[in-house]
Amino acid sequence: MRFWWVNHKQTWRQEIGGEYLWCPKEEKDGKRSQFYDNVRNARRGDLVLSYASGKVSFVGVVLDNSISAPKPVEFGNRGEYWSREGWQLPVSWTELPQPVVPKEILGQILPLLPEKYSPLNDAGNGNQKAYLAEISNDLFDVIIAASKMDRDVLDGVPDSPIDLIEDTLDESVENAIRSDLSLSDTERRQLCLARKGQGTFRKNVKDIERACRITGVDTSDLLIASHIKPWRSCQSASERLDGNNGLLLTPSIDRLFDKGYISFDDDGNVLISSRLSTDDAIRFGLRQGYTRRTFSDRQKFYLEYHRKSVFLP
Amino acid sequence: MRFWWVNHKQTWRQEIGGEYLWCPKEEKDGKRSQFYDNVRNARRGDLVLSYASGKVSFVGVVLDNSISAPKPVEFGNRGEYWSREGWQLPVSWTELPQPVVPKEILGQILPLLPEKYSPLNDAGNGNQKAYLAEISNDLFDVIIAASKMDRDVLDGVPDSPIDLIEDTLDESVENAIRSDLSLSDTERRQLCLARKGQGTFRKNVKDIERACRITGVDTSDLLIASHIKPWRSCQSASERLDGNNGLLLTPSIDRLFDKGYISFDDDGNVLISSRLSTDDAIRFGLRQGYTRRTFSDRQKFYLEYHRKSVFLP
Numbered sequence: 001m002r003f004w005w006v007n008h009k010q011t012w013r014q015e016i017g018g019e020y021l022w023c024p025k026e027e028k029d030g031k032r033s034q035f036y037d038n039v040r041n042a043r044r045g046d047l048v049l050s051y052a053s054g055k056v057s058f059v060g061v062v063l064d065n066s067i068s069a070p071k072p073v074e075f076g077n078r079g080e081y082w083s084r085e086g087w088q089l090p091v092s093w094t095e096l097p098q099p100v101v102p103k104e105i106l107g108q109i110l111p112l113l114p115e116k117y118s119p120l121n122d123a124g125n126g127n128q129k130a131y132l133a134e135i136s137n138d139l140f141d142v143i144i145a146a147s148k149m150d151r152d153v154l155d156g157v158p159d160s161p162i163d164l165i166e167d168t169l170d171e172s173v174e175n176a177i178r179s180d181l182s183l184s185d186t187e188r189r190q191l192c193l194a195r196k197g198q199g200t201f202r203k204n205v206k207d208i209e210r211a212c213r214i215t216g217v218d219t220s221d222l223l224i225a226s227h228i229k230p231w232r233s234c235q236s237a238s239e240r241l242d243g244n245n246g247l248l249l250t251p252s253i254d255r256l257f258d259k260g261y262i263s264f265d266d267d268g269n270v271l272i273s274s275r276l277s278t279d280d281a282i283r284f285g286l287r288q289g290y291t292r293r294t295f296s297d298r299q300k301f302y303l304e305y306h307r308k309s310v311f312l313p
Numbered sequence: 314m315r316f317w318w319v320n321h322k323q324t325w326r327q328e329i330g331g332e333y334l335w336c337p338k339e340e341k342d343g344k345r346s347q348f349y350d351n352v353r354n355a356r357r358g359d360l361v362l363s364y365a366s367g368k369v370s371f372v373g374v375v376l377d378n379s380i381s382a383p384k385p386v387e388f389g390n391r392g393e394y395w396s397r398e399g400w401q402l403p404v405s406w407t408e409l410p411q412p413v414v415p416k417e418i419l420g421q422i423l424p425l426l427p428e429k430y431s432p433l434n435d436a437g438n439g440n441q442k443a444y445l446a447e448i449s450n451d452l453f454d455v456i457i458a459a460s461k462m463d464r465d466v467l468d469g470v471p472d473s474p475i476d477l478i479e480d481t482l483d484e485s486v487e488n489a490i491r492s493d494l495s496l497s498d499t500e501r502r503q504l505c506l507a508r509k510g511q512g513t514f515r516k517n518v519k520d521i522e523r524a525c526r527i528t529g530v531d532t533s534d535l536l537i538a539s540h541i542k543p544w545r546s547c548q549s550a551s552e553r554l555d556g557n558n559g560l561l562l563t564p565s566i567d568r569l570f571d572k573g574y575i576s577f578d579d580d581g582n583v584l585i586s587s588r589l590s591t592d593d594a595i596r597f598g599l600r601q602g603y604t605r606r607t608f609s610d611r612q613k614f615y616l617e618y619h620r621k622s623v624f625l626p
Contacts, residue, residue, distance in 0.1 A: 044534070064534065159516055162534060203472055215596045221357070221377065221475060222568060222593065250597070251564035255535060280535065283528045284563070285598060 003140040004038065004048040005119040005133045007126045010078045012052040019063075020165065021048070021089040022072055023131050024082040025309075034117050035131035039066050039087040040312070042132065043275065045157050048091055049135070049143055051119065051126060056143055057099040060091035061157055065260065065275070068233060068309035069169055085233070085309075090165050092158050096147035105146055112139035169232045170195060187237060194240050197225035204243025213293065214253045214262075214270065215285060224254040228302035230310065244298035252284055262286065263311035264303055268294045273312040316453040317351065317361040318369075318432040318446045320439045323391045325365040332376075333478065334361070334402040335385055336444050337395040338622075347430050348444035352379050352400040353625070355445065356588065358470050361404055362448070362456055364432065364439060369456055370412040373404035374470055378573065378588070381546060381622035382482055398546070398622075403478050405471050409460035418459055425452035482545045483508060500550060507553050510538035517556030526606065527566045527575075527583065528598060537567040541615035543623065557611035565597055575599065576624035577616055581607045586625040 006021055015021055023036045042048070042062050050058035069088035071079070102109050103124035112135075113120060119133035120126060127133075144151055177183065177191050193199030202225040211218035226249045227234070234240045249257060256262045261276040272281055295303060319334055328334055336349045355361070355375050363371035382401035384392070415422050416437035425448075426433060432446035433439060440446075457464055490496065490504050506512030515538040524531035539562045540547070547553045562570060569575045574589040585594055585601050594601075608616060 159519070162511060198475060206472070212596075217593055217596045219590070219593055221572065222565075222574075251568045252535075253565070255564045259534065261535075277532070280530055280532055283525075283530045 002042070002046045003135050003137055004042060004046060005135045005139075006048055006050055007119050007130045007133070008050065008052040009131070011072075011075050012050070014072060014074045014078075015091075016050065016058055016093050018072065018074065019093060020072075020091055021066075021132065022069065022075075022086055024071075024079075024086040025068075026083065028081045028083075033129075033131070035129065035133060036087065038132040038134060039089050041134075042066065042089055047140060047154060048132075049140065050093065051102075054103070054126075055099040055101045056096065056147070058093045058095055059144065059147075059149070059154065060093040061154065063090040063092055063157065064162075064165075065089075065312055067165060067260075068230075069165065073172075088165055094149075094153065096144075096149050098146075098148045100143050100146045102143075105142070108142050108146075109139065112136055112142060166232070173232050183237070191237055191240050194227075195231050197227070197246075201225060201227075201241050201243070201246060204241060205246030205248060206243075208243045208296075208299075209246065209248045212248055212250045212253055213264070213268070215250050217250050222250060223248040224251055226254045226257055228299065229305040230258070233305070233309070242298070242302075244296060245302045256284060256286075257306075258310075260310045260312040263307050264295070265307075266295060266300045266303065271307070271311065275312045315355070315359045316448050316450055317355060317359060318448045318452075319361055319363055320432050320443045320446070321363065321365040322444070324385075324388050325363070327385060327387045327391075328404075329363065329371055329406050331385065331387065332406060333385075333404055334379075334445065335382070335388075335399055337384075337392075337399040338381075339396065341394045341396075346442075346444070348442065348446060349400065351445040351447060352402050354447075355379065355402055360453060360467060361445075362453065363406065364415075367416070367439075368412040368414045369409065369460070371406045371408055372457065372460075372462070372467065373406040374467065376403040376405055376470065377475075377478075378402075378625055380478060380573075381543075382478060386485075401478055407466065409457075409462055411459075411461045413456050413459045415456075418455070421455050421459075422452065425449055425455060479545070486545050496550070504550055504553055507540075508544050510540070510559070514538060514540075514554050514556070514559060517554060518559030518561060519556075521556045521609070521612075522559065522561045525561055525563045525566055526577070526581070528563050530563050535563060536561040537564055539567045539570055541612065542618040543571070546618070546622070555611070555615075557609060558615045569597060569599075570619075571623075573623045573625040576620050577608070578620075579608060579613045579616065584620070584624065588625045 008015060021039055023039050025036060027033050044062055044064050046062040048060040049056050050060060066087040066089040068085060070085055071082055102120055106124045117133050118127060119130045174192055177188055190200040194201035205225040212223060225246050228245050231240055239245055261273045263271045265271060272286055321328060334352055336352050338349060340346050357375055357377050359375040361373040362369050363373060379400040379402040381398060383398055384395055415433055419437045430446050431440060432443045487505055490501055503513040507514035518538040525536060538559050541558050541560060544553055552558055574586045576584045578584060585599055
């Protein structure tokens with residue numbers, strides 16, 4: 001378990017109310033940010049202190065891995081310079097019995113701040129560039145103690161509905177498709193069927209792929225037509241229905257691929273995430289680097305997205 | 314591929330219009346019926362001649378295995394003595410260019426009729442007891458030729474939405490739950506979440522089961538809380554939420570269990586359907602008779618239903 005500290009920007013109400021964190025994938029100049037990468041690094045069960053307006057008022061437990069997701073609509077005009085697509089991390093927040101103002105206990109806090117990528121400067125103010133910063137268990141405990149919260153409250157991860165963010169995003173995309181009058185009835189129907197890997201999309205994938213690339217299963221009703229670039233992230237109708245944007249996978253392999261636990265390199269080698277335990281990899285019959293078949297150029301285009309935005313390194 | 318002949322009863326319009334066959338599981342006196350068992354025996358890709366009112370007017374291709382399903386509501390008062398639960402088989406029907414009256418070509422047909430379980434008697438009338446009868450390829454071809462249909466039309470199985478019947482039944486159960494005013498909001502919500510293996514049901518299953526009984530995977534977000542007695546077939550809210558009515562399974566094993574390709578005996582031994590190829594069984598890591606752990610009495614109660622009404626022998 002790791003401990004984190006988030007310096008919310010102008011969207012803290014939306015993030016607390018919506019039970020998540022959201023950040024762009026990069027700085028506005030295109031540079032990598034350790035603070036944004038940390039949203040990708042956080043895992044189910046990690047604990048997060050929520051800092052805004054000079055005080056820590058909430059503590060959260062991470063419910064699942066982050067996913068690539070559009071900027072939440074409830075942000076409105078806030079963060080206009082942020083990219084449209086970012087990382088979203090589901091977090092269950094609990095209000096502290098007593099908010100903690102770091103400046104008031106600076107003597108305790110200063111020696112515990114990380115040397116690099118610290119959320120606070122030496123004066124106890126939030127670092128301008130910081131978003132999600134890793135902190136030590138000791139610093140976390142100091143803040144929780146000052147808040148008068150019973151530490152036991154934080155034991156155990158709430159068993160929330162799985163894939164809550166994914167389902168919510170999918171629903172909003174589906175609603176947009178259903179009300180898009182520039183599409184014909186048939187197009188709307190096929191685009192919605194594609195969400196579940198059905199209809200035209202499935203047919204298109206079957207024209208290209210014959211069997212599950214990991215298990216070799218080729219029995220139709222045991223295979224899912226799985227999007228490489230997720231349905232919700234596609235930029236157009238043609239991406240959503242493109243047979244090159246799909247693989248036929250058994251349900252377990254589909255799940256691993258969809259959750260970013262596995263991906264493929266361009267030569268068809270399996271990539272296994274460090275987040276999947278060796279035991280589980282064996283149980284699912286995975287072998288690192290196992291090659292079944294190479295990919296077409298169109299498939300490689302989508303796989304690049306998968307490796308960058310779905311796969312968990 | 315096998316060939317079948319159905320003598321519709323008074324529900325032929327519903328069965329043709331709804332793209333299925335439906336029959337009770339047993340005779341009204343509780344006796345087994347070969348004609349009803351045949352609905353269980355039919356498989357994807359099999360061809361069916363539809364006979365009603367003295368003529369064969371449609372030919373159908375079986376889209377999927379049959380499932381246990383309530384008597385279709387569109388039957389209304391027809392077949393009132395039939396049991397509430399029966400077998401439903403998805404079939405895609407095509408009208409013949411010219412209906413065929415068997416009596417008019419009785420000379421050709423008689424020698425090709427099966428000796429046992431024939432759909433017609435020697436006078437060319439439908440046998441009273443017959444429902445789905447197996448016929449020879451030769452008899453099938455005689456009828457198709459007489460109908461002036463191009464036999465090639467029947468090549469290939471339409472790629473229809475998978476699990477169409479299951480989804481339709483689930484939807485109608487969910488609508489009933491949503492409009493059941495005898496339930497509280499929370500109950501309605503939990504019953505609907507249970508359909509997807511979420512919420513209270515999942516929590517209840519996790520109190521009893523720890524890992525997938527086949528693969529041993531114990532990572533929560535890679536496991537589905539799967540109903541043993543299907544959600545749609547449960548008789549009460551308590552059955553739908555009962556943790557003893559669930560197993561934690563990886564998505565592929567969940568699919569095999571849900572589609573009746575595997576089940577368990579009371580000692581925890583895996584049963585593998587004859588419909589699953591040996592190749593696929595190996596690809597999914599299945600071993601006949603492999604025991605992980607025995608079941609509780611409450612689990613055995615639900616497993617008996619699964620073996621009888623879901624498992625494909």
